Amino acid sequence: MADNKMDNIVNLCKRRGIIFPSSEIYGGIGSTWDYGPIGVHLKNNVKAAWWKAVVQERDDMVGLDAAILMHPDVWKASGHVESFNDPMVDCKKCKRRFRADHLVESIKKDSDAAEMKPEDLAHLEEALAGIMCPECGGELTSIRQFNLMFKTFMGPVEDSAATVYLRPETAQGIFVNFKNVQNSTRKKLPFGIAQIGKSFRNEITPGNFVFRTREFEQMEIEFFTRPEEAMEWHAKWLQDRYNWYVNLGINPDKLRLRPHGEDELAHYACACSDIEYEFPIGWSELEGIANRTDYDLKQHMAMSGKDLSYFDDTTGERLVPYVIEPSGGVDRGLLAFLADAYDEISGGRGDAGAENEIVLRLHPRLAPIKVAILPLAKKGGLPEIAHALQSELRKHMMTDYDEKGSIGRRYRRQDEVGTPWCITVDFNTLEDQAVTIRDRDTMQQERISLDKVKSFIREKLEDC
């Protein structure tokens, strides 16, 4: 029963080829989703807009595309082998689940809890003896390990091959390439490295459509600064990233910034602020901007034995930079853009009395299809003119052509996938060599000469 917005969005996504449940003919596989013929453009556009903003338009940023599989030691150095292993216990009575180390800490907070490490299972199990469920007082199960990293094997023979992990974040690919990038680009502090790529986490609780999935795509920046400038850059990036969402059409009333409390910081961060969006499921994180300090570079220096410090030739000083990390989720961002653009008009805008009219008010730069060409009739040479126009436009932008059904129906179809402009070729076109361009949001129609259509649309796209 599609009585909430998230369901409506999921249905629209399936109907219109934006996002499909993965492996659906086999009954689906938990919380993985495939981007369809329309969705793939939306996703690419989100990534392209990000790349343009953080790499193309800046002097202090360069790009990178590192491999998903990395040396296993990377994840020891980064702390993920340790802290992505969560020791969990369940209450046998009320069935609630707890992190064993948190439980021990909260109950024995005055004693040796500080030394309690999640990976020290034997010690944990011992400390847990006698502890009952804090909710209902029931008996707890023994500790079970939840490893958040996907494991696989490098090499054809499983038992002799090395265990490798699918990366749980793209960041480490940047840190291990810090020297390579700095040497090859001759960048001086402060500068940053941007990367878009897939990451994998065996989440205990995935869900909410593409909000949390086990395979997801990240857009991450590691911005290297002098330690004393780190927090200043943290603030700058926070504002910068916030503006990015607003510039791409997100309603500012549905965005907020939320600094993390100390208790919720990741193991590598000393400060973090989230950009949150009010999804149909409530306020949730869209992007985190963390101060990772010099933690990662120092860890990799210790593990690899290589010097990753930076020599500042203006001060003659050698230092390990601090890192500001704006880390966003592509899928999550896309969901925010979708949810924010989703508009349902009961009764419809036209006079035919449609029940519900769905308009995806996507920013034109994100719109999967920029312009649809619709001949008013399938005769009189109109389709030929329309096809000719399409072959001119499609060299520059994603186009669609539709001659099926009434013109109103065709507008509806384009509205549902967020196409900003529809061009109709009508019988007058034969006389005046002009077409009508209709705007998705204003419903305004403009008569444009055929030879000016291309520049007209391209100007609109650049203006926004």
Next chain:
RNA sequence: GCGGGAGUGGUUCAGUGGUAGAACGCCACCUUGCCAAGGUGGAUGUCGCGAGUUCGAAUCUCGUCUCCCGCUCCA
């Protein structure tokens, strides 16, 4: 892993033991020609899967799978 809910055309749903339905969507033709119009015709379902009960199962029983929602997380 535990608890709860749910699986019937593309979508939303009806159908409580007797020939699988509707609406919307989709396709073709006619009509119309600028905002889901109308007409005619059409396609799409092994009712999640497997057993059982029964003359007969979408429907009852058992098993199983999957998805969704909640429990520790964070993009």
